[in-house]
Amino acid sequence: MKQAYTWSAIAVIVFASTTGDVLLSRAMKQVGDVGALWRLSGLWTVLGRVLRNPNFLLGVLAMTTAFYSLLFGLSWGDVSLIAPASASLTFVTNAVAARIFLHERVDHRRWMAAVLVAGGVVLLAA
Amino acid sequence: MTFRKYLVLAGVTLCASIGDSLLSRGMKQVGSISLHHLSDLILAVLNPSVALGILLLLGFFASYMTALSWADLTYVLPATSLGYVLLTLIAKFYLHESVTTSRWIGVLLISSGVGFVTQGPALTHHPQKANPYEAEYEPASMKDGQ
Numbered sequence: 001m002k003q004a005y006t007w008s009a010i011a012v013i014v015f016a017s018t019t020g021d022v023l024l025s026r027a028m029k030q031v032g033d034v035g036a037l038w039r040l041s042g043l044w045t046v047l048g049r050v051l052r053n054p055n056f057l058l059g060v061l062a063m064t065t066a067f068y069s070l071l072f073g074l075s076w077g078d079v080s081l082i083a084p085a086s087a088s089l090t091f092v093t094n095a096v097a098a099r100i101f102l103h104e105r106v107d108h109r110r111w112m113a114a115v116l117v118a119g120g121v122v123l124l125a126a
Numbered sequence: 127m128t129f130r131k132y133l134v135l136a137g138v139t140l141c142a143s144i145g146d147s148l149l150s151r152g153m154k155q156v157g158s159i160s161l162h163h164l165s166d167l168i169l170a171v172l173n174p175s176v177a178l179g180i181l182l183l184l185g186f187f188a189s190y191m192t193a194l195s196w197a198d199l200t201y202v203l204p205a206t207s208l209g210y211v212l213l214t215l216i217a218k219f220y221l222h223e224s225v226t227t228s229r230w231i232g233v234l235l236i237s238s239g240v241g242f243v244t245q246g247p248a249l250t251h252h253p254q255k256a257n258p259y260e261a262e263y264e265p266a267s268m269k270d271g272q
Binding site for chain 2: 021022025028029031032034035050076091095096099103104105106107110112113114115117119120121122123124
């Protein structure tokens, strides 16, 4: 039963974290190049655009959910399983979600990078 | 990719790993916090390591958002994962912890992943975009890291 709770927590963390990353990425693409915008219109314009973007606010909400799910997960399960499993799976799910929802061109190089980094994270926590 | 953009990616990596380390050290100095004394959590912010850690994590968030404004998510995430490698090097050479062979292999895999992704383009071009500030837009003053 404890295993089921642990893997449920990992699933929620990965889902919320991926949702947050995709929403934040979409928000920042809608805002545009922050450096260029800052030079042309100033810091307050940049902050106003970011903070008024609904995708940014939803992204922060999703990341907050991921953070608290991690805290709850750690109170039930083993940190040596939950932390690396959620971190490494998030690299892979982000690649899938970015391809589907952000229409990013995830070529073999990016797939290799996501898989290598995910594997590396698992080994670092082992 | 300009030199300035590589600096932003380095900012994401450094702020996240050093911020996490400082928060971890600070919270160990503060001690365990009970659910019945949540006010201790507010007082923990007064610890210099915790305060500096929070500042660095704010810096991480700002540089992460900046990077996402001109690069793909599938570029930024692997490219900034060198933080894991940095933490291992800090553990080995600064904290003098023992690092196992499997962790060194992990470092090698992450470094290879970063090498793969940084050799490719940072952004997928969508020709239908109309926003004049979209990530493809790069004023002449930014080119070549000026």
